[in-house]
Amino acid sequence: MTSTVATRVDPLPTPSRQRRQHVLLLVAQHSITIALAIAFLVPFVFITLTALMTDGQALSPRLWPSPFRWSNFYDVFANTDLLRYAGNTLLYAGLSTVGVLLSSVPVAYALARLRWRGRNLALIIVLAAMMLPSQVTIVPQYVMFAKLGWVGHLSPLIVPNFFGDAFSIFLLRQFFLTIPEEYSDSARCDGAGEWRILLKVVVPLARPAIAAVGLFSFLYAWNDFFGPLLYVGEARGNWTLSVALANFRSLYHVQWNLTMAATLLFMLPVVLLFFAAQKAFVQGVTLTGVKG
Amino acid sequence: MSPWVIGFSVFFAYPLVTTAYLSFTHYDLLSSPRWVGLANYRFMGADPNFWPGVRNSLWMIVFFVPATVVFAFCVALTVSKARRGAGVLRTIFYLPTLAPPVAATLGFVYLFNARTGPVDKILGWLHLPQPLWFDDPHLSKPSLTLLGMWGVGTIMIIFLASLLDVPEQLYEAAELDGANAWQRLVHVTLPAISPVILFAVVTGVIDALQYFTQGYVAGTVAGGGDSGVGSGGSLGYPEGSTLFYPVWLFQQGFQYFNMGYASAMAVALFVIALAVTIVLLRSARHWVSGVEGVQ
Numbered sequence: 001m002t003s004t005v006a007t008r009v010d011p012l013p014t015p016s017r018q019r020r021q022h023v024l025l026l027v028a029q030h031s032i033t034i035a036l037a038i039a040f041l042v043p044f045v046f047i048t049l050t051a052l053m054t055d056g057q058a059l060s061p062r063l064w065p066s067p068f069r070w071s072n073f074y075d076v077f078a079n080t081d082l083l084r085y086a087g088n089t090l091l092y093a094g095l096s097t098v099g100v101l102l103s104s105v106p107v108a109y110a111l112a113r114l115r116w117r118g119r120n121l122a123l124i125i126v127l128a129a130m131m132l133p134s135q136v137t138i139v140p141q142y143v144m145f146a147k148l149g150w151v152g153h154l155s156p157l158i159v160p161n162f163f164g165d166a167f168s169i170f171l172l173r174q175f176f177l178t179i180p181e182e183y184s185d186s187a188r189c190d191g192a193g194e195w196r197i198l199l200k201v202v203v204p205l206a207r208p209a210i211a212a213v214g215l216f217s218f219l220y221a222w223n224d225f226f227g228p229l230l231y232v233g234e235a236r237g238n239w240t241l242s243v244a245l246a247n248f249r250s251l252y253h254v255q256w257n258l259t260m261a262a263t264l265l266f267m268l269p270v271v272l273l274f275f276a277a278q279k280a281f282v283q284g285v286t287l288t289g290v291k292g
Numbered sequence: 293m294s295p296w297v298i299g300f301s302v303f304f305a306y307p308l309v310t311t312a313y314l315s316f317t318h319y320d321l322l323s324s325p326r327w328v329g330l331a332n333y334r335f336m337g338a339d340p341n342f343w344p345g346v347r348n349s350l351w352m353i354v355f356f357v358p359a360t361v362v363f364a365f366c367v368a369l370t371v372s373k374a375r376r377g378a379g380v381l382r383t384i385f386y387l388p389t390l391a392p393p394v395a396a397t398l399g400f401v402y403l404f405n406a407r408t409g410p411v412d413k414i415l416g417w418l419h420l421p422q423p424l425w426f427d428d429p430h431l432s433k434p435s436l437t438l439l440g441m442w443g444v445g446t447i448m449i450i451f452l453a454s455l456l457d458v459p460e461q462l463y464e465a466a467e468l469d470g471a472n473a474w475q476r477l478v479h480v481t482l483p484a485i486s487p488v489i490l491f492a493v494v495t496g497v498i499d500a501l502q503y504f505t506q507g508y509v510a511g512t513v514a515g516g517g518d519s520g521v522g523s524g525g526s527l528g529y530p531e532g533s534t535l536f537y538p539v540w541l542f543q544q545g546f547q548y549f550n551m552g553y554a555s556a557m558a559v560a561l562f563v564i565a566l567a568v569t570i571v572l573l574r575s576a577r578h579w580v581s582g583v584e585g586v587q
Contacts, residue, residue, distance in 0.1 A: 033370050037384050043442060044387075046410045047399045059408045061416070103299070129304050131569060133502045135538050136562045137307035139314060139545055139555045144307075146321060163299020223392040225505040230546055242394040246509050256402055263395045270390045278383070285446055286453040 051261035058256045072261040082262065084237070085244040092154050092228070092240055093221035099161030100168050100217040101210065107164050108172035109198050113184065123173075129166035134226070142230065152235035157227045161217070168213045171287060175209035176202060212284025215277060222270060241266050311562075314555035321549050332556035341532070341540050342557075348433070348507075349537040352500040353568075356437050361492045364444040368451035369481075382452065389445030397509040400439045401426050426514035429533040436506055436534070447492045454488040455481065486580040494572050501565050504538040511535070537561065 050058050051072055053065040076082055110116070111123055145156040183205065184197045192200065203210065225242040232238040245266055249259055274281060315332055317325035336342045371381045388396065404411050404425035412422040425435045458481060466476045482489070511534035515526025527543060528535025541561070545554025 029370075029373060033374060033381065036367060036370060037381060040384050040388060040442065043399055043403055046403055050402065050410075061413055063410055063413060125300060125304070129300070131498060131565070132304075132308075133498065133538075133561055133565050135502060135504075135541055136558045136565075137304065137311060139551055139558060140307035140310035141303065142546065143310075143321065143551065144302075160299070160303050163303060219390070223394075225392075225394050225509070226542075229508075230542075242392060242505075245394050245398060246512065248398075249513060256405075259398060260402060263398050266395045267391045270392065271387065274387070274390050281386075282382070282449060285449045 047260050047264055050257055051264050053257045055255040055257050058260075069257070072257055073265070076258055076262045076265065079258070080244070080248070080262070082241075082244070082265070085239050085241045088154060088232075088238055089222060089240040089242075092157055092224075093218045095158045096161040096221040097214050097217040099158065100165045101214055103162050103164040104168040104172055104213065105203065105210065106198065108169045108176055109194075109202060111169065112173045112176035113181075113202075114194065126166050126169050126173075130170055138230070145231065151231055152238065154228075154232060154238055154240075156231045157221070157224070165217065168217060171213055171216075171284070172206065172209055174287060175206050179205050208280060208283050209287065211277065211280040212287065215273070215280055216284060218273075219270060311555045311558050314552055315559045317552045317555075319551040319555075321551055325552065328552065332553045333560075335553060336556070336560070341528075341535060344528075344532050345535055345537040345540040348533065348535055349501060349503065351433055352503050352536070353497055356433070356440055356503075357493065357496040357500050359437050360440045360444050361447065361489070361496055363441045364447040364492065365451050365489075367444065368448045368455055371448075371452055372455045382449070385448055386445035388442045391443070393443075393505045394509050396439060396443060397506045398513060400435070400442070401510055401513050404435055404438075426510055427530055429531040432510065432514075432530060432533045436510060439506060439510075447496075450488055450492070451485065454485045458484040483581045490572070490576050490580050494569060497568055497572065498565060501561060501568075502538055503536050504542065507534040507536045508539050508542075511539075 046063075049063065049065055052068045052070065053072075054069050057065060111119060111126070141156075141160075142151070145151055150156045179202060183201050187197045187201050223242065224240070225246065228240040228243045229246075232240070233243060245259075245262060248262060249256075314325060316327060316329060318328045318331075319325040367385050371378055371385065374381055391399070403409050406412060406424040406427050407416075407422060409425075411425070415422050423431055426432050462480050462484065463476055466480050471479065511529040512526055515529030528539065537557070538561075541554055541557045544550045544557065
């Protein structure tokens with residue numbers, strides 16, 4: 001023991017002070033990191049705990065449920081049309097994702113690889129569409145769908161996705177630009193047409209970016225509130241989970257414990273999706289920022 | 293290309309032009325639009341909810357955006373300095389971003405529920421004041437800012453990626469020149485990632501101009517039971533403090549069906565968004581390294 005301590009003692013006072021400062025700094029850094037991590041997790045913990053309480057407990061000064069009321073999750077389904085809203089949300093999110101991918105991949109390819117008149121202008125339009133607050137164009141869109149008799153249905157939310165989505169087009173274009181042109185050139189030499197090159201060469205190479213775009217489209221629709229509120233807000237049968245949950249408390253006269261149980265159920269699929277595809281998420285987010 | 297050219301014209305170009313046209317008309321969706329000149333724009337001055345909406349949205353740009361961007365940067369810095377468990381930390385800090393906005397808002401309204409929410413319960417044990425949070429007109433927007441800080445994951449990941457991209461040699465060189473940690477942050481890190489800061493601020497401001505869901509949900513849920521869709525009973529609760537510009541636009545256009553006036557508000561929003569973006573990109577020349585504007 002003594003020998004180890006002796007070797008650690010530094011003959012010069014300054015470096016030892018520096019080291020102590022270094023250790024203190026490290027401790028401070030770790031405490032801040034841990035405190036931050038706890039702060040980010042605490043809301044989830046409280047939401048979960050409340051979802052397991054009885055109504056009386058949720059309003060009492062106690063923070064820990066006793067007994068654990070697992071039947072809250074059953075009650076949520078029994079008291080509301082949660083399954084129906086989940087089905088609507090899944091329909092909206094699923095079809096939107098298909099639409100975005102089918103339409104945005106070819107446009108992104110045309111913007112990244114093909115040479116045609118007006119390409120730069122088209123790119124500027126895509127960028128402008130990305131920056132434009134959605135409320136700016138919402139009135140005429142609503143009028144258009146109202147004239148078609150689509151208000152009250154999910155179609156105004158789904159159909160536009162089949163005509164391209166600016167953010168997805170931009171993200172995919174940025175990724176396509178990083179694929180070496182030699183690949184498509186050699187396919188072209190073998191007599192492949194542009195569609196063939198896109199499907200057989202570019203799409204397989206761009207799988208991470210396409211996965212990210214698909215995930216983002218799905219999440220956007222799953223989480224969307226403004227769109228469903230606008231088009232199906234008055235048509236309860238076509239509500240999505242967002243709209244249903246926003247009206248949950250007032251509509252069903254439910255208590256906080258059930259509201260938190262429903263909130264948790266609403267978050268769960270997204271969280272599971274994230275853990276299943278974490279890599280695609282992080283890659284996708286990074287791609288938007290670094291190239292933007 | 294042609295299907296997508298059609299798509300863009302139908303869902304982008306045509307609505308943009310039509311919004312401008314409708315802003316000069318009176319239109320309720322039932323009868324055809326009637327030309328009223330500048331009446332809609334003049335009415336903005338008299339509309340008792342227009343300027344509060346502008347003020348609330350301005351508050352978001354001035355306080356919410358800087359708070360979330362700075363916080364995202366600090367979190368990213370913390371993760372980048374972590375020796376172990378950086379992956380786990382990144383996941384923890386990103387997770388709340390995934391929570392659907394309506395779910396996250398409901399969760400926060402409950403957490404910060406006056407008196408009975410967990411936050412006030414804990415403050416009560418500690419004999420600290422128990423604020424009314426979402427029920428206090430002075431604290432509703434700061435409470436929403438806390439909610440925003442919880443969900444900074446996206447910007448945090450982008451910051452983190454760019455922080456890890458800063459060449460190590462720059463830090464070593466600065467250290468040799470005797471720069472301390474703070475000086476390295478200010479003179480090496482910040483200039484190196486300034487393009488990403490610009491990106492975060494521009495997208496933050498554009499998002500703040502569109503801020504709708506959290507404000508609308510917090511207002512109606514905290515405002516109590518009478519809030520069902522469309523009733524607008526507790527709009528902007530408490531005391532109009534969550535009545536953001538887009539919330540009022542939505543109310544005018546799609547609850548009162550004043551389509552002409554809502555279009556005028558949309559045009560004003562467009563002009564403001566454009567102006568703010570241009571000012572930010574112009575200013576970028578002075579503080580973003582190595583680029584003239586973006587791209």
